Amino acid sequence: GQNIDQPTEMTATEGAIVQINCTYQTSGFNGLFWYQQHAGEAPTFLSYNVLDGLEEKGRFSSFLSRSKGYSYLLLKELQMKDSASYLCAVRDIRDTGFQKLVFGTGTRLLVSP
Amino acid sequence: EAGVTQFPSHSVIEKGQTVTLRCDPISGHDNLYWYRRVMGKEIKFLLHFVKESKQDESGMPNNRFLAERTGGTYSTLKVQPAELEDSGVYFCASSERGRNTIYFGEGSWLTVV
Secondary structure (H helix, E strand, O other), X not given: OOEEEOOOEEEEEOOOOEEEEEEXXXXXXXXXXXXXXXXXXOOEEEEEEOOOEEEEEOOEEEEEEOOOOEXXXXXXXXXXXXXXXXXXXXXXXXXXXXXXXXXXXXXXXXXXX | OXXXXXXXXXXXXXXXXXXXXXXXOOOOOOEEEEEEEOOXXXXXXXXXXXXXXXXXXXXXXXXXXXXXXXXXXXEEEEEOOOOHHHOEEEEEEEEOOOOOOOEEOOOEEEEEO
């Protein structure tokens, strides 16, 4: 089966650091994505991890541990505009060899002044 | 460069009617995907085109849904006849062959009343 878990909501203060966790169980793992989605807008690609370790891109970093089925997205120096939903998605290779993204329900982050 | 565009952005139809959603992927992207998010649930895969060919339509809910991608450019997703449970946001996404980043459109919000 496939299961992606992430917290429903988080709150943080402007300027702070927040870590959004994601755990997953899939039958055929081929990479993990993080997307940011503001209300009514398209999910925007943030990061992609396929190997264990930390990928840093500006204020955002993403970590992956394949053995633990675990990832996190780290947001530093939070800004008000970072208030959004953050979607964890695993690329799952099906038995057929075709791939699809399996999404979590998303974590709604509220950044307060 | 234009992103993934979808039309209409919002649609309200009565149960039993037909709706056709359109997606224009990013130019040159062979891969085109349809996903759906119903209220309170996670985004779920519907189907995947490579050019004009359906590679994987395992996520299509039932035979009331028909997706086409004639000529390998834009795609349409038709729901006929629409039921109340079809309400949700239908996302289109595209990617280049061999590349990891998948780009999403803003979605078409469908409400069936």
